[in-house]
Amino acid sequence: MASVLGQLILNGVLLGGIYSLISIGLTLIFGVTRIVNFAHGEFLMLAMYITFWLNSLQGIDPYLSFVVVVPLLFVAGLVAHRLVIHPILGAPSYMQIFITVGLSVMLQNLALFLWKADFRSVDSFCSSSTVKIVALLCGAPKLIAFAASALTTAALHLFLKKTYLGKAIRAVVQDREAAQLMGIDIHRIYLLTFGLGCACVGVAGTLMAPIYTVFPTVGVYFVLTAFVVVVLGGLGSLPGAFLGGLVIGVVESLAGFFVSPQLKEAIYFLIFLAVLLVRPSGLFGQIGAEELG
């Protein structure tokens, strides 16, 4: 039993690593621009498709396509911000929600139109290899994904703490008006943050392509999970998103085993509702952030 439990928790943590990586981008964008990006999952979908096509057309291993996908997603983020997000900064929240939902619908169906609804999968050099840790088994791609996720979080954390740009981003999170008075160009910060958030999803996309199949609505599935993670960790909090991802991963893994694999999502959605009610600011969020809407 102990080994089963251990295996379940390990699976959960590894899965959670992936959730964390998606959620970090989402939480970063929210923290800075105060916009909940409902199209976040579609950027993930794009990253996975780019990885897939690089692999099937050029034979590039998913882990190498990283160098192409991440900058591409960064640019995609910049473009999306400039065209869609920028015009509605400071608009009422219903407009912000509608516009990102519109972007999501558009990208999803653009993928459907261009690449059809087929499920596609990518193979990597280590797709079928497993690693044994003590008595527990885990797939190499998942382990790589987890390690990369932890590294990205750490790197992002350092970037925000140590560099001037990072400090400027944090200043904008605290108080956008005061930041402006200190000579920070907040629109540049918004733009960069949106690109950065999408680049995070780019990392996630390359790491997930060898694990999950790619199809036009793959983003919806993961983005709903990411919302749960982000709210649990506290919208706008990076450590919150990382830990929240692990918690949801473990919950999903345990619920899938002990309750029913079909109900695992229902369970974490209920957790989501409970968190929203009991502590809407999440584990690490700024108290009152949810009021800002």
Added chain:
Amino acid sequence: MKWKRIFYPDLYIALSLSGVASVAALFVRNEFFTNLVIWTFFYASLGLSWNLIGGFAGQLSLGHAAFYGLGAYTSALLFLHFQISPWIGMLAGGAVAVLFALIIGFPCFRLRGPFFTLSTIASAEVLRILAIYFKDLTGGSVGIQVNVSPSLAHFVFESRIPYLFIAWGILLGVLLLSLLVERSWLGSSLIALREDPDAAEALGINTTWVKMVALMISAFFTALAGVFYTQFVHFIEPYSEFSLENSIQFAMIPMVGGMGTSIGPVIGSFILTPLQELIRAWLGGRFLGLHWVAYGLVLILVVIFMPQGLVGFLRARRICLPEGWRRLFLPLAPARVGREMDRLIPPSPVSSSAQEEILLECKGVTKDFGGLVALSGVDLKIRRGEIFGLIGPNGAGKTTLFNLIAGFHRLSSGSIYFGGQEISGLRPPHQVCRRGIARTFQVVKPFGHMSVLENVMVGAFCREKDPRIAEEEALKIIAFTGLEDHATLPAHCLTIADRKRLEFARALATKPDLLLLDEVVAGLNRVEAEQVEEMIRSIRARGITVFLIEHVMQSVMSLSDRIAILHHGEKIMEGRPAEVACDPKVIQAYLGEEYVLACS
């Protein structure tokens, strides 16, 4: 306004649009066209239902598929297992949806903005997962086929025509209800709380309950449409019925047509549904998903270029019509301050015997915000019919005291009595307003997208639920406060002086015994200030006790019968204006130690 009652332009536009479409469908006798008309009516009803909570109240739900799916499943299962006619199933489905609205409403309404939206999405997702999981009951992901012989009792027909009429009937039903809501205290309250929840509470609106009522009505009709869908298509399954796409669709119709209006969703559906069906017929077969790409693009463009929807876009143009045009519809002749005011609202000063009565009493009122003591042990007694001034340096705790009296904050200790009854436990603020305390806000909070008249009617609805009487009262108060030239203007167009008048007018409309005025003179020029002072005196002459916070000494000294001074959260002095003005403690609080010496 009277003209609205005569013309009901929204109703006539909707009636003629849907009438022409129905007649055309009857004559054309083309199945594709008839279906198109039915779907247009169907989505118009769903858009209208969604609009009740999403548009009027601004609570952006993207979980309405939950109500829709509940309606569809309840009726289908009742028929499948118990052979209960879908006509009864409709009501049952509606009831189940209302129940679900009650369960999720209270928790979700505590959240604002995107958090509310996320919680509604999560609720619908949970239902979808459960519907897939409980296979034995719901048929799981395979779905339910409704296979019965056509008959009226079964709500299944061979021809499309009965469906057309049923869809039309549902549309007209929802539309009439929506129009009724829009013109009643309920619609007024919903729009007010969308524009500014705090100000709405201060005007006596129980915002949580009002949102709840709107959500329940909305859920009921959404479920009704769900049942219609089941009977029309004969097949339901969890992936599509409970899907986020459905919820987005319901919300998008009012968004394009014009949220927060009754005609908007109808127009939205008449534009979007045919567009969608045509694009689907044209592109759908050959280019999978392309019609949704167009849909997403339309949504983005509408939000950027026409955020108020088509109706809002057109209405915004109408405001620009010349002054005289608007005046035609105002039943009251303009009345100026002076004798005219007496005619509008006759003076009824407080009798000298009643003046002894203590209307408001604060006993040891203390408030600390996590260590920062904003008020400590403040005692105050305000007599009926008095004008009582409260002054003190910035940060002395004046506005905090108002927030405590009006129920916006909870007291740390102490108690507040109003007319002999304790009100310090009353929260949220609407209860305090109902007891007869109205307030204005230091930073004015007009309901920007409502006209001046509608703003004041929000206050009037606190005492009077009949819209005609409320409107009459509001018009009187508008003339009384000198806003009659602007009655039909949206409040966001007003100058700051007029916005302050509007604060007055709204608060007066709630027929208060006690009026709390938070810095109503500050920021006005001398002429405007004198008008406001005059108004405060005439308000008192109508038996309303006034408690005011003011920084402009000239005003506060000339207006007040008595004045109290707060300093660092404590009351340091209370007395007549002349006594207060030369008290060393007051001078010290305002100007510092050295001035006391200089004065003495």
